[in-house]
Amino acid sequence: MIEPDLEGHTVLVTGSAKGLGRALTLACAKRGADVAVHYHTSGDDANEIAEQARREGVEATTVRGDVTDPEAVEGLFEAIEAELGPVDVLVNNVGAFAPEHWAEMDFETWQTVMETNVTGTYLCSRRALSGMREAGWGRIVNVGYASAEKGLINPKNAPYFMAKSSVLMFTRMLAADTSEQGITANAVSPYVIENSDEFPEDLPRGRPAGFEDVIQAVFTFLEEGSGYISGTNLEVSGGWLPEDV
Numbered sequence: 001m002i003e004p005d006l007e008g009h010t011v012l013v014t015g016s017a018k019g020l021g022r023a024l025t026l027a028c029a030k031r032g033a034d035v036a037v038h039y040h041t042s043g044d045d046a047n048e049i050a051e052q053a054r055r056e057g058v059e060a061t062t063v064r065g066d067v068t069d070p071e072a073v074e075g076l077f078e079a080i081e082a083e084l085g086p087v088d089v090l091v092n093n094v095g096a097f098a099p100e101h102w103a104e105m106d107f108e109t110w111q112t113v114m115e116t117n118v119t120g121t122y123l124c125s126r127r128a129l130s131g132m133r134e135a136g137w138g139r140i141v142n143v144g145y146a147s148a149e150k151g152l153i154n155p156k157n158a159p160y161f162m163a164k165s166s167v168l169m170f171t172r173m174l175a176a177d178t179s180e181q182g183i184t185a186n187a188v189s190p191y192v193i194e195n196s197d198e199f200p201e202d203l204p205r206g207r208p209a210g211f212e213d214v215i216q217a218v219f220t221f222l223e224e225g226s227g228y229i230s231g232t233n234l235e236v237s238g239g240w241l242p243e244d245v
């Protein structure tokens with residue numbers, strides 16, 4: 001098990017009221033981090049998770065905000081800074097998926113997928129970086145998608161593929177831009193996670209990734225001594241390859 005010591009760090013996992021974000025936030029609290037539980041609509045879940053985190057003996061606060069809205073992002077970072085101090089570990093976990101053919105989906109769906117994945121990651125990273133630069137230390141982990149990492153083209157879910165490919169490109173750009181500042185930026189890319197609505201037949205090892213599998217990948221980048229690992233993407237797919245490759 002990879003078990004980083006996160007005492008003294010302030011972690012923001014976006015979209016941490018549910019799913020992977022929830023599990024990751026609690027795992028960080030268990031390893032000593034103060035945590036901001038971020039939500040958009042799931043306030044009750046967020047409060048419950050903050051309560052659970054506090055039982056680990058760490059500070060926890062809840063923050064609300066739409067990650068696609070610059071003012072909301074500014075507001076949620078200010079709230080975290082007032083309660084816990086600057087965020088020095090950011091996991092851009094919020095994502096949106098739409099299983100529709102690109103030519104048939106309405107414009108609003110297209111925008112939601114692109115903005116939630118790409119604009120949200122950009123806005124939160126940009127805001128977190130100011131504090132990280134001041135501290136001379138920071139860790140950013142972006143959640144991608146294994147199919148996007150393999151450069152596949154699927155007209156059915158095109159915006160999601162495009163958005164997650166952009167997230168990977170942005171990760172590399174962030175890494176290059178912060179290489180002299182004690183900050184790293186990396187990505188983790190699952191194929192299918194345990195909370196997915198659908199489980200395709202081609203799952204390697206006969207199962208989706210558990211939250212713990214993805215957490216292990218994220219923790220790789222939070223371990224002491226990982227400061228030279230930046231600009232990479234760690235796939236969490238059990239070795240998945242599409243059948244026709």
Ligand SMILES: NC(=O)c1ccc[n+]([C@@H]2O[C@H](COP(=O)([O-])OP(=O)(O)OC[C@H]3O[C@@H](n4cnc5c(N)ncnc54)[C@H](OP(=O)(O)O)[C@@H]3O)[C@@H](O)[C@H]2O)c1
Pocket residue numbers: 014015016017018019020021038039040041042043065066067068092093094095096097116143144145146189190191192193194195196197
């Ligand atoms: N699930 C999978 O099989 C799978 C596979 C590959 C990659 N991924 C990626 O893994 C990450 C986590 O997936 P997940 O399935 O655990 O996530 P999820 O449950 O779909 O979403 C996590 C949270 O994101 C929040 N959110 C959505 N839009 C938002 C916005 N505009 N502003 C702020 N928060 C917003 C929601 O918060 P509220 O509930 O508070 O509204 C939601 O609870 C995503 O990036 C996803 O693309 C997932």
